[in-house]
Amino acid sequence: xxxxxxxxxxxxxxxxxxxxxxxxxxxxxxxxxxxxxxxxxxxxxxxxxxxxxxxxxxxxxxxxxxxxxxxxxxxxxxxxxxxxxxxxxxxxxxxxxxxxxxxxxxxxxxxxxxxxxxxxxxxxxxxxxxxxxxxxxxxxxxxxxxxxxxxxxxxxxxxxxxxxxxxxxxxxxxxxxxxxxxxxxxxxxxxxxxxxxxxxxxxxxxxxxxxxxxxxxxxxxxxxxxxxxxxxxxxxxxxxxxxxxxxxxxxxxxxxxxxxxxxxxxxxxxxxxxxxxxxxxxxxxxxxxxxxxxxxxxxxxxxxx
Amino acid sequence: xxxxxxxxxxxxxxxxxxxxxxxxxxxxxxxxxxxxxxxxxxxxxxxxxxxxxxxxxxxxxxxxxxxxxxxxxxxxxxxxxxxxxxxxxxxxxxxxxxxxxxxxxxxxxxxxxxxxxxxxxxxxxxxxxxxxxxxxxxxxxxxxxxxxxxxxxxxxxxxxxxxxxxxxxxxxxxxxxxxxxxxxxxxxxxxxxxxxxxxxxxxxxxxxxxxxxxxxxxxxxxxxxxxxxxxxxxxxxxxxxxxxxxxxxxxxxxxxxxxxxxxxxxxxxxxxxxxxxxxxxxxxxxxxxxxxxxxxxxx
Numbered sequence: 002x003x004x005x006x007x008x009x010x011x012x013x014x015x016x017x018x019x020x021x022x023x024x025x026x027x028x029x030x031x032x033x034x035x036x037x038x039x040x041x042x043x044x045x046x047x048x049x050x051x052x053x054x055x056x057x058x059x060x061x062x063x064x065x066x067x068x069x070x071x072x073x074x075x076x077x078x079x080x081x082x083x084x085x086x087x088x089x090x091x092x093x094x095x096x097x098x099x100x101x102x103x104x105x106x107x108x109x110x111x112x113x114x115x116x117x118x119x120x121x122x123x124x125x126x127x128x129x130x131x132x133x134x135x136x137x138x139x140x141x142x143x144x145x146x147x148x149x150x151x152x153x154x155x156x157x158x159x160x161x162x163x164x165x166x167x168x169x170x171x172x173x174x175x176x177x178x179x180x181x182x183x184x185x186x187x188x189x190x191x192x193x194x195x196x197x198x199x200x201x202x203x204x205x206x207x208x209x210x211x212x213x214x215x216x217x218x219x220x221x222x223x224x225x226x227x228x229x230x231x232x233x234x235x236x237x238x239x240x241x242x243x244x245x246x247x248x249x250x251x252x253x254x255x256x257x258x259x260x261x262x263x264x265x266x267x268x269x270x271x272x273x274x275x276x277x278x279x280x281x282x283x284x285x286x287x288x289x290x291x292x293x294x295x296x297x298x299x300x301x302x303x304x305x306x
Numbered sequence: 307x308x309x310x311x312x313x314x315x316x317x318x319x320x321x322x323x324x325x326x327x328x329x330x331x332x333x334x335x336x337x338x339x340x341x342x343x344x345x346x347x348x349x350x351x352x353x354x355x356x357x358x359x360x361x362x363x364x365x366x367x368x369x370x371x372x373x374x375x376x377x378x379x380x381x382x383x384x385x386x387x388x389x390x391x392x393x394x395x396x397x398x399x400x401x402x403x404x405x406x407x408x409x410x411x412x413x414x415x416x417x418x419x420x421x422x423x424x425x426x427x428x429x430x431x432x433x434x435x436x437x438x439x440x441x442x443x444x445x446x447x448x449x450x451x452x453x454x455x456x457x458x459x460x461x462x463x464x465x466x467x468x469x470x471x472x473x474x475x476x477x478x479x480x481x482x483x484x485x486x487x488x489x490x491x492x493x494x495x496x497x498x499x500x501x502x503x504x505x506x507x508x509x510x511x512x513x514x515x516x517x518x519x520x521x522x523x524x525x526x527x528x529x530x531x532x533x534x535x536x537x538x539x540x541x542x543x544x545x546x547x548x549x550x551x552x553x554x555x556x557x558x559x560x561x562x563x564x565x566x567x568x569x570x571x572x573x574x575x576x577x578x579x580x581x582x583x584x585x586x587x588x589x590x591x592x593x594x595x596x597x598x599x600x601x602x603x604x605x
Binding site: 012016020023024027028030137140141142143145146148149150152153157164236237240243244247248251252262263266267269274277278281282285286289 | 448457581
């Protein structure tokens, strides 16, 4: 187990290096620099700025400087927000996104698994069809359609929630639902399929034959195997929540990392975009590592592979 | 993808039943799936209307009528007009043309990359396979869309780049599926025969392997289309995709979301067009998969 974790940790290093290298050179090859604004800057000022941010050095030196800084955990200064470092900006915006993502994931895991289990217990009845129809709907509707629709219905027409913002506890409800909807639907389908598969296994039949009660079979014997695929899905789900947060934070005007990233993209804030991409990549890789470990822990069969 | 015919011991009466080929069987199963048929018809009608939009659209998509402004649906403009007085129905039709084209083109890119990658990985096997599949695993775990945004930010918002970038994101599933198929094909006699005849590897892969995986490629290809369209709309919604005056459904939804308080129809109709298309595409893809791949169909 420890060896497995160590091996996976080591593997992340070359991946991160490749990500850092790719983003760096993509940015370097970009037409138009960060200081090409609408306002005319004199060549002297531009040269001064470039010298200050080290942009006048040869590319390979910039690259190694950048990598050196990364190793020390320094993401450099932001080009657009003078006086701020990218690291500071990231850490000020990330907690907001983290909070939103946790709510969405919590909704997905609780509502999704419950709906899936209920549907699997009464296969091909109304209690199966209705949740599964909603699940299909949830999978097909993208966040940028559901978000505005929820705002329109619950924010404007009914007036139950603020249409945008992140100031009150009630402001969390609509964004969390918008972000979590797809994953709720997906988890519902996964857990239904997983449970149905387990119900067909021989050991469940044996348990039944021995007269174990229905609920004990569900809780003690089926759940662990039936929900394995849900655990596997948490990894990709986290990656998806990150990208989903770009849209949801834009729609609801939430001051999180996703919105920062989108704005940095528009502003050509090189260091900010690179820093955010690296941050997201690291986050997702570490989360996947965690999910892998949980999976091996849950499913003894995997320990032999 | 002709599976080797199993010698069946015919016992008499049911000979008519036995006379169906795999594809005929699949077609029969598909026709019974009402959702898939309905979805398919919807997609065909919509695609036809979108691609013929210069002929059938009631108005031009960019003719402005500032005096008119945004109006709710009426006899003159069936789905209303936007704040610049442009006819929404025409804009949806033209937008559909772009969304569907991006969907098809990017899917093609994804399929080509995925098939080549998967075939090579599966055919060579051994260490090459392990390495190549490990790379796919790693790529799976990366937030790819963020790189696409980076790409669009840097190299301008070019629609061909959009095709390529989205295609380059969505090939991973395809490569895994194709690899699995190739692994099982590799053990079959006709491939061994080709090897024994001394055919070059390139020729075996291109002429003997790839044609045999095409069936499954088509099925899973139809499932890529909605995902690709979703990615395009996602990018366009954020402002990194299709740029004005061209509009895709993503940009229309984005514009609609901005003015939904006063003009809700600007959000509702494009959203409806987009969602029902995704719905139908998913039904068609699932239906095709269930019809052709009996093992994969869920209960």
